Amino acid sequence: MRELTLVHNAGDEPLPGIHHERPGSALGARPHLVVHPTPQATGSLALVRDTMRALGKDPRALPAGTPGELWRLARAWMRAHGVRHVIVDRAHLLADEQIRALAEVECDLTLIWSNSQAPRIPSLERDRDLRVQNAYTFAVTLGGALRQGAAPPTPPPTVDVPDLPLVDFPRFRAACRDRLGRAAFARVDEIYQATLARTLDWEQGARGGDFTVALTAYLRDDLIGALVDPHLALLRLRAAQAALLRTGWLLRWNTTRLGPDPAAALRGHLDLTRTHRLYRHYRTDHVAATALALHLDQDPRFFDTITCQDVTPAGQLQWQHPPTIPVHPTRYSIRRRRHPPLPEPRRDRYGTEYEELTGTVRLPAHIRLFMAAHLAHRHHQGALDIDPFFVLRPPRLRQLPRRPQPRPRAAHRSPRALPRPVRGPPLDALHPLPGRRWQDTPPGRVDAPARTVPVPPSRSPGMKGWALQERMAQCGVTVREVADLLGVHPHQLDHDSLRGLPELSARVLIDLARRLDLHPADLLPDLEPLLAHHRQDAGHEPQAPAAAADARVVLAALAHAGTPVHTYTLCQALDWPHPRLKAALDHLQAHPDAAGAWAVRRTGAHTYVLGTRMDLLTADQRSALEKAAGRVIPIGAEEAGVLAALLGFGPPPRGADSDAGARGLAEAGLATGTAEGGFAVDPDVRFSLFPEHSPSAGEEAEGGH
Template sequence: MLPCPIGWIDNHDDPRRTVHYLHDLATTWRLHGGSRLVVRPTPGSTNRAELALDILTAVGKNPQVLQNERLNQREWELARAWLAGTTITDLLVDRAHALPHERLLDLAHLAGDVRAGLWLMWSSPDTDAGDKAISALQAAGHTVRRLWPNELIWAAPPRRRSPEPAPARPLWPRLPTADFTTFRAAARRHLTPRAFAAADNIYRDAAANTHRWINAQYGQDPADRVLADLSGYADILTGWLRDEQLGPATDASAALIRLRGTQAALFLHGVLLRWTPDALGADPAARLLGNLTPSATLAITTMARTDHAAAAVLTLHLNHAPASFADLRCSDVTTDGYINFTGRRSLPGIGTGPIAVPSYARNVLASHLAYRHRQRATIRDRFFLHTRIPERDPGAELREATIRTCERINRPAPWLHRNPCRHGTDQGMHPRTEGWLTERGLTLHQLDRDVVARVSTRWRDQHHES
């Protein structure tokens, strides 16, 4: 247990300014996140499990979802994990006078564990009860400072703060459906000069980024155009496309332009990235974007179980069933939500490259890592555990939990199906190939040495300098 700095705020008059401050602070957290969290204990609750549910609700968990989850008396540890993963610096507890001393000590221990300050809003005029509460906290080794509402050390957030408008996205006209070999020429013919200039900037940037990535990975020697290990190259390339090049695109049109520029650059290095959009629906370019969107992440974080939330995040980001990453180790995950495989390890179908989930979802992985650390997991232990039998492979359990999560948030995962439709209706009874490239209709092929040699210098110069 770490000592916790505690601010005991005498709020027995319940001034309007304090009410507005707490309301605005909670609204700011709900709309924009932040490092200061307002916890409002349920009136009449005295046990620690109910207080933990109040903390989980303050962090953003849905109370109705909490009722249906099987937390198995792990509410307090889950609340601690989510606070650690979301990097809370200040914990404000409203109506703290209604809590018994045991719960106040629990809150102080919790704040100390996550290295956050604790602020107790004491709204009772009973000074004796307040003095006893302060004495109990001081006897446990915590430093308590008496304050008045006007002595809060930070400025109140702006009242009635509305969500910041999303950055304006360009309204793209209908882009040509030509393949990458003639895409720029078709765009020049069919788009207005202004639209073509905007599209061409994205195209050139994508091609330049691809050249830089290839040169950084394999050097600038022309021999890199003949690959010795296409499967290993495909794993590394898939991770780069997913995390940096195509997945983070702002919209479907930008993703399509990036894809065409990437295809052209890869072609010059002897690799054909073929896109087959026929089976991708009415808007195939929209399928190029990542499945783990901000709205999907927000829906996932309404659940309390960190293991199920982390499994859903990785499933939607990697487009793989949980069995592919059930062997993930705690040493592979960093405290800020990145995944770097240690000891030259790899995951089936994913490879050895690092995994960078979007920034808005990294706190989910960080929270589950904090939960595993509270379970005294070592760096060699699994990142995911079977709920009842820790020695058992958690893949099957995570699969069923992830299917339920995707159904609840209305984000169907075509690569996850129950029997008898194990492989998906679009595949019938044939095994479905999992992977980020497969879900986007992308396939990777190595070009013949003679074909690469016949790529004319004139075509390359016109393609990247015109």
């Protein structure tokens, strides 16, 4: 039986942990919850707001609902936080119904009575053990625990090293040894060896099932998914690739999808700042769906298959229903039950393929908090185990506004006698004047609304969707990345024929052409005659010598860096104020010829990299150069098979695969020799794939260590 404690603080003296409460994290465990009532607010909604404020949430972000529904929501968050003891300061400000509502919570309750009058306790529906204390006894018994405050959440792991080399995994450890100092390499090598041994142990236990699904879950839930440090994510991924090659698996990443800086795209999206914002300002179901979608990298439209029995009270996601293959598989698909309680949701044609989820999905701690809170809220709503975890509500139809219309000619029929059209505005929209009933409206004839003539599309086909996708792949960007930079939805750049391009603004078209090194007429051929007409000769444009000189300095800095650089880093390295750097970047964007054969590209928010221009060479010329230059990174399946055979990890491939793999290893510099005399693996490859391999004295002298 829960206890009810009355603390009579007649003089309203400061109590430890109450009036001097130590601020703690809203995302951590909160065994004690201190509620400060709002003076002169005796309603049930005021108690809900005070409780949510004590939990660290914004009371203004409460969803619409009755006070009873909102109080059940507050109790759900208390249950998710593990609140065992509720302490109410100045409880004499509470009304009887508020005290009864607090007494219904399944936890201990302490009421601090800060009035000189004797405490009063209303009749409670549930019996509780009543105790009475004074302020000194409360400070001695419970004040120490409250003074410590809530435990802060464990920060995500990071690695304090400079930029890691962007080389393939067969040479990654050796490249780190050559590039980093002794102390930095020691920290990197410790994490590398631990991750490699951990992956080898995991691979031994993952045999016997669908290895692709198991590997996806391992990388997402245990190794990389919860990381926010891109360097640590890249380091763990390279170690996992090396370990998987030793067991006969080749793990590669898609550089076209991840962009020119894949390491920055590997980290998770939910850092502490974003998690606090989600927790504080948004609804429970929206927060749970958003956090789960970011962790699984899945569209939340497919979350209708999750039931309450699939979520544990601790917030873990564990499948209990019989798995079936979904109708529209997505990237991380959730298996659909055989008899879903909800109708099939509407799907559009912009979905991507997802892998299937099986077993238990180990979620990070902050996501488990959101899932546990929403599960408790669904249980308070009366949901059963077979009921859906996320409730899908149909969208509300917008009613047509009442617009004033010209008075029609008189007729012998009233609007009451007019039949309601099958498709068209409702009867209320047919009123001649707003705010008047049909009984007060004189009889009239209702004319049919004028038909809207659509604007005919351009006859010029423009650039096809596959051509735009090919150009994005050549520039190393994705559809979503370009859409984020342009401020449009990704589906506006993913049509088969890009018929929606004429509907975009001129600024978006210009930025898209600059981003992909295209002429605007390649996107919209109708612009060719307009762009050919110049109002002023280009030779008379005013030139800014200072901006041109700064632009050359920025080009040299980006070329020296060799990787994407943030504007803040450029300002610090060049010792420039931000307006000066912005003027130089604007000059490079406005004058692409100033960089010659190079182009400054934006890879993220305020992040730039120097690359080659794509509009100077034709597609055939680029293809010929790529074939002549060979392929350096990443290695393919043929090269991986030959490399594994040379290192003793597996049998050598046969036929054409063996010859192609040997040539690829020789071109990439991972092996030396000929087919007749045999191949020898490069020492850097052995050093990277075998952490137990100790470098020789010559290698240490060559690496500067």
